[in-house]
Amino acid sequence: QLSNSLAHTDVSKTLHPYTDARAHERQGPLIIDRGKGIYVYDDAGKEYIEGLAGLWSVAVGFDEPRLVAVASAQMAKLPYYHTFSHKAQEPSIRLAEKIVGMTPAPLSRVFFTSSGSEANDTMIKMVWYMNNALGRPKKKKFLARNRAYHGVTVASGSLTGLPNNHTDFDLPIIPVTHLTCPHFYRFAHTGETETEFAARLVAEAEAVILQEGPETVAAFIGEPLMAAGGVMPPPAGYWQGIAALCRKYDILLVADEVICGFGRLGAAFGCEHYDFTPDIMIVSKQLTSSYMPLAAVIFSQKVYDAIADNTAKIGTFGHGFTASGHPVATAVALENLEIIEERDLVGNAARMGRILQTRLGELSEHPLVGEVRGAGLIAGIELVSDKKTRRPFGAAGKLGAMAFVAAQNHGLIVRAIGDTIALCPPLIINEDQVHELVARLSDALDDAAQWRSA
Ligand code: PLP
DSSP states (O other), X not given: OOOSHHHHHHHHHOOXXXXXXXXXXXXXXXXXXXXXTTXXXXXXXXEEEETTHHHHTOXXXXXXXXXXXXXXXXXXXXXXXXXXXXXXXXXXXXXXXXHHHHOSSSOOEEEEESSHHHHHHHHXXXXXXXXXXXXXXXXXXXXXXXXOOOOSSTTHHHHOOOHHHHHTTTOOOSOEEEEXXXXXXXXXXXTOOHXXXXXXXXXHHHHHHHHHXXXXXXXXXXOSSBOTTTOBOOOTTHHHHHHHXXXXXXXXXXXXXXXXXXXXXXXXXXHXXXXXXXXXXXXXXXXXXXXXXXXXXXXXXXXXXXXXXXXXXXXXXXXXXXXXXXXXXXXXXXXXXXXXXXXXXXXXXXXXXXXXXXXXXXXXXXXXXXXXXXXXTEEEEEEOSXXXXXXXXXXXXXXHHHHHHHHHHTTEEOEEETTEEEEOOOTTOOHHHHHHHXXXXXHHHHHHHHHHHO
16 A cells, blocks of 8 residues: 555656565555654654665765755856866866875876766776777776676676676676675685685686686776675785785776775775775765765776877777766765765774674674674674574575564664675764664564564
8 A cells, every 4th residue: 555646656657776666566665755864764754774874875974964055056156067078177176186185095097977887887998998008909808706796887787796687687798707705604615714715715816817818807896895795894815815916917906995985994995994905996975975976986097197198199088978077966075075084984984883893793692693794884794594504594585674674664774685684874873873773673683583483
């Protein structure tokens, strides 16, 4: 029964991303009406802790007046201009300078897009363009990982390593090999230590590079901590091993920081947290706290020079979007990054993250909880039916779906990724709110355990 005409219009006029459309027609939408801090409210006035910060992205909370003020001032002054053919506007120039100043790696250039998917597509084309310009047209292949998430456009969706993103859409269409997902709990062999597991995955990557031919492998892409595939931190030593391989075989290392970037793990960037140096970084989401759509490819001077030298020969880098560097989006991003710095939200993510991870660790004793994992303010709680065998309850995803519904009943929005409950609250969360979030989750797990036994 759909409660109101807005819900009825939604189910009769739209197709929702990542949604079972027929189920949606029956149950209707949860219409979110307004936000305040870490909370959102539905159209009936019910309060929810936004335990996923929207889509892993609203760092500063859901009612930041400074972002509203900056957006409206920029709208009034220059609502739109582009960056094609030598044109520029102040917000995108200032933001590029700000971003380059923040990156821990020696990266010096920025290309703006509107979404993480477009940024990854841009990155692929830049890498290919660069290798063509350098006279090595065979060096085009990518290495990615199973369960990775890099977007949904036909090229970025090819890098994504989730099965339904491929088979349902005839992907991949670019040359890419997906390596073993670096999740210790699920993919380590019996008796293997974390370091041995990491070494095995690095050896697997090297074997693939040698089999394909290093002269054909252009880049390795990975999220520092895999998020949308199930919140899976890498095993110790993994990134150091992968970075060394990339250097050895002249392969570009791309850190997809779309979720990790700007403080999520309690460090400014995920590559800083795991101590490795990429050649290219992809950022989005917390860049604007998702108040405006914006993403960026951040890259080294070496990549830039190869591209720039070639444009001098052929006249142009034939790629770009109407909204590349959009002035309202870049002005909002600049203000958002100022707020993150002024309020030390990266430090807050580290401090609140420690409390969150400790409190979630206590849930390990819960009969449904197989593993609690995470870093900073991102966590995954994997639910199992039997802690020893780590088996799901019936069909995979059933326990996750039950906990998701129970959490919503208790006023907590989470993401269920199969049987893993993902948490990624806004970076402004305080200590009382962390305890409140864990209390609501704990109640939800108790409900799910009761439903399972019923
Ligand atoms: N890369 C990562 C790591 C992501 O998590 C996402 C989205 O969740 C993307 C890329 C794609 O970003 P968008 O949804 O803005 O296209």
